[in-house]
Amino acid sequence: MFAKLFKNSVGRKLIMAATGLGMIGFVVMHLLGNFSIFLGPEGINVYAARLQSLGPLLWVARLGILAMAAFHITFGIWLTLENRRAKPEAYAVRKRQASTFGSETMIYSGLLLLTFVVFHLLHFTLRVIFPETSNLIDSAGRADVFTMVTESFRKFPVVVIYLAAMAVLFFHVGHGFKSLVQTIGLNNDKTLPLFGKASPLLALVLVLGYISIPMLILFGLVKG
Amino acid sequence: MNLTLFVWRQKNAKEKGRMERYEAHDVDPDMSFLEMLDVVNQDLIHNGKEPIAFDHDCREGICGTCSLTVNGIPHGEQKRTTVCQLHMRHFKDGDSIYIEPFRARAFPVVKDLVVDRQALDTVIQSGGYVSVSTGEAQDGNTLLIPRHDAEYSMDAAECIGCGACVAACPNGSAMLFVGAKVASLAQLPQGKVEAAQRVCVMTETMLDQGFGNCSNHYECEAACPKGISVKFIAKLNREYLKSLKE
Numbered sequence: 001m002f003a004k005l006f007k008n009s010v011g012r013k014l015i016m017a018a019t020g021l022g023m024i025g026f027v028v029m030h031l032l033g034n035f036s037i038f039l040g041p042e043g044i045n046v047y048a049a050r051l052q053s054l055g056p057l058l059w060v061a062r063l064g065i066l067a068m069a070a071f072h073i074t075f076g077i078w079l080t081l082e083n084r085r086a087k088p089e090a091y092a093v094r095k096r097q098a099s100t101f102g103s104e105t106m107i108y109s110g111l112l113l114l115t116f117v118v119f120h121l122l123h124f125t126l127r128v129i130f131p132e133t134s135n136l137i138d139s140a141g142r143a144d145v146f147t148m149v150t151e152s153f154r155k156f157p158v159v160v161i162y163l164a165a166m167a168v169l170f171f172h173v174g175h176g177f178k179s180l181v182q183t184i185g186l187n188n189d190k191t192l193p194l195f196g197k198a199s200p201l202l203a204l205v206l207v208l209g210y211i212s213i214p215m216l217i218l219f220g221l222v223k224g
Numbered sequence: 225m226n227l228t229l230f231v232w233r234q235k236n237a238k239e240k241g242r243m244e245r246y247e248a249h250d251v252d253p254d255m256s257f258l259e260m261l262d263v264v265n266q267d268l269i270h271n272g273k274e275p276i277a278f279d280h281d282c283r284e285g286i287c288g289t290c291s292l293t294v295n296g297i298p299h300g301e302q303k304r305t306t307v308c309q310l311h312m313r314h315f316k317d318g319d320s321i322y323i324e325p326f327r328a329r330a331f332p333v334v335k336d337l338v339v340d341r342q343a344l345d346t347v348i349q350s351g352g353y354v355s356v357s358t359g360e361a362q363d364g365n366t367l368l369i370p371r372h373d374a375e376y377s378m379d380a381a382e383c384i385g386c387g388a389c390v391a392a393c394p395n396g397s398a399m400l401f402v403g404a405k406v407a408s409l410a411q412l413p414q415g416k417v418e419a420a421q422r423v424c425v426m427t428e429t430m431l432d433q434g435f436g437n438c439s440n441h442y443e444c445e446a447a448c449p450k451g452i453s454v455k456f457i458a459k460l461n462r463e464y465l466k467s468l469k470e
Contacts (some may be wrong), residue, residue, distance in 0.1 A: 001468060008398070009427045009437045010464040034255040079437050086329045086396035086436030092230070092243050093322040095296035097392070099441035104394060106439065185462035188455050 010183075012075055017183035019072040020176050026065055027173070031209045038216075040224050041146040045138050046182065048145040060084075073114060080107040103179070104170035109172040116165035144224060153217035162214045166207045174202035225251050225317035229264065231276055232324045234333050237340075241333065243322070243412045246276075253313040257300065258283060258290060260312055261323075275410060277336040285309040285449065288384030291391070292337055298388035306449040307397040322328065329376035330398070330434040341387045343433035344401060348385075350429035351422040352405040354414045373411050380408035380459075382450040389452075390446035395436030400444035402426050402453050403460040410463050420467035 005011030033051075036043035051058060097165050102109070119129075127134035133151035136144040152158050163166060178199035187195065227248040234241025248264050255263070260278050265275035281289035285306040292307045294300035299307045302314055315321065321335065331339040358364070381404070389400040406423050409415030415422075431437075438457060445454045 004424075004468070007428065008424060008464070009397075009431050010423075010461055013437060013439075013461070014465070079439070083395035083397070083436035083439065086434060087328050087394060088326065088329050091296055091324055091327055092232075093296040093324070096443070097297065098443050098444035099394060103439070103441050119261060165421050175440075182440050182454070182458050183461055185465055187458035189453065192453070192455060192458075223457070 012079060013183050015071055015075050017180035018078070019068040019075075020180050021184075022068045023065070023072065024173060024177060024180075026068075027169075027206060031206060034210070034213055037146065037149060037213060038222060040222075041138055041144065043140045043148070044145045045140070049142045052143070069114075069117075073110070076107060076110050097188070100175060102175040105171060106175060109168045112168045113165070113172055116161075116168070121163075123152065149213075150217050150222060150224070153214040156218070159214040159218050163211055166211050169210070170200075170203045170207045172198040173206060177202050225255065225312070225315070227315065227318070230320065232333075232427045233276070233336055234325075235348075236335055237332055241336075243324075251312050253311070254314045255291070256280055256283065256308055257294065257310045257312065259381045276320075277334075277338050279338050280308060281465065283308040283370060286384060287385035288449075291321075291326045291339060291341070291386060291388075293391055295322050296328055298391040299386075299449050304449055304451045306384075309449075311438070312409045326387050328387075328390045328393075328396035328435065330396060331387060331390065339387075341385075343435065344385055344387055344390075344398065346424055346433055347398060347402060347429050347435075348405065351418070351425040352409070354418065355411060356414060356417055359413050360402050367413060369412060372431070377408045377411040380404040380452065380456050383408075383448075383452050384450060386449065388447045388449060392443040392447035393436065393438075394441055394443065395439055396434075397438045397444075398430050398433075398435040399427075399438035399457050399460070400448065400452055400454065402430055403457040406463055407456040407459040408458070419463055423463040423467050427460075427464065 005015060033047055034044075036047040054061075096104075122132075123129045127148065130148075130152055134148045136147050138144040138146070153162075176199075178195045181191070181195045181199075213222075229246040229248055230243045231246060232241055244300045246264055246268075248260060251260050251263070252372050256370065261276060261278060268275045269470060279289050279291050281287045282289075285308060288306070290299075290306055290308045292299070293359075294310070298303060300310045302310050303380060324330075325337045325339045325399070326341075330343040331341055334340050359366075383401060383404040387398075388399070390396055390398045393399075406419075409422065410419040440454075442454050442455075445452065
């Protein structure tokens with residue numbers, strides 16, 4: 001069945017949609033988990049310790065996300081190249097009627113997000129960007145994620161990087177969500193305009209949720 | 225009124241083309257866009273120059289032969305209108321108008337504004353039909369079809385095959401064209417029989433013919449002179465999902 005999906009235009013689109021949906025799911029869960037930082041060290045440090053205690057299950061989840069990202073990126077690049085070949089000559093004048101800035105820049109927003117994810121993993125997962133505040137242990141003997149995050153987000157340039165990445169996420173998910181709904185065939189006359197509006201709204205809620213963390217830390221409103 | 229035209233001129237499929245400037249004088253606002261071009265061509269012929277080649281047939285907005293991109297929009301800015309039914313009253317005296325062919329790899333330029341849209345026919349030939357015997361005309365009435373299904377199918381069947389969707393799509397995809405045909409047939413009992421193989425064959429032929437993939441920009445729907453909705457692409461996607469089970 002996979003071979004069939006790969007060679008068909010709609011099949012490839014379905015792969016983009018399914019992996020995209022999976023990653024939106026991850027982005028939602030990740031945000032909910034991150035909110036535990038507002039409870040202080042007793043929130044996020046406990047959350048982190050619980051995640052780590054999952055052991056092999058955690059690795060299953062990580063590999064799952066990695067596989068989804070790999071498919072999404074590979075097909076995204078492949079389809080973009082194929083689509084460009086299908087439109088070799090540009091119009092001297094072109095007027096956009098329905099497409100959006102977000103929809104026409106998916107490949108760029110996608111690649112920027114990939115760059116950000118690499119940075120983010122180096123920052124908080126491999127902890128090599130600020131090793132001096134990233135490998136501490138709290139009084140209960142757990143990894144001190146709270147200090148790692150709050151110390152990072154007191155640095156203005158770091159906050160700027162995260163804000164910029166979230167702006168990119170807004171454009172990517174803003175088109176991506178409504179696009180995947182269409183691809184899995186859920187649309188009719190009523191739902192088309194509905195998801196057209198819901199998609200950027202979902203992206204906005206996610207992005208506001210995410211940027212609330214560095215912003216509140218930067219303004220000193222998150223206390224241990 | 226007087227207009228300045230920038231028109232794509234290209235001798236044949238092999239040679240490189242370029243935009244050329246023409247002045248259109250004393251254009252009557254009641255002329256159609258193509259009549260305006262006819263007048264410009266008369267002038268060119270009188271002056272011993274090569275007239276601008278463009279496709280046209282019924283000039284009533286139903287055949288889908290005319291294929292001009294006017295100011296960056298296939299068939300021009302007027303909604304749900306083929307360019308033959310676009311009238312000069314929608315322009316202002318002194319306007320500059322850019323006229324280009326429908327652009328896509330699958331639509332090679334034959335000459336000037338004329339493009340070869342055979343690729344769409346090839347897609348239809350691959351599966352856009354019903355091969356079971358549906359009987360004589362009167363047999364049609366013996367097979368009752370719910371009104372909703374009939375209307376839905378006819379809405380999709382409104383497609384005149386002009387290719388504006390392809391020309392408008394940043395990916396040069398023909399998914400709206402294919403979606404309209406797949407949806408129209410899959411909604412009717414006669415078309416359901418071959419629905420699964422049809423959606424697969426037609427979408428694969430689409431790629432073979434050099435069209436791109438759909439990434440849901442919806443430029444196609446905005447440019448379609450018949451207002452075919454992208455809901456038919458969603459229907460195509462559902463039909464494809466169903467075909468995976470077979």
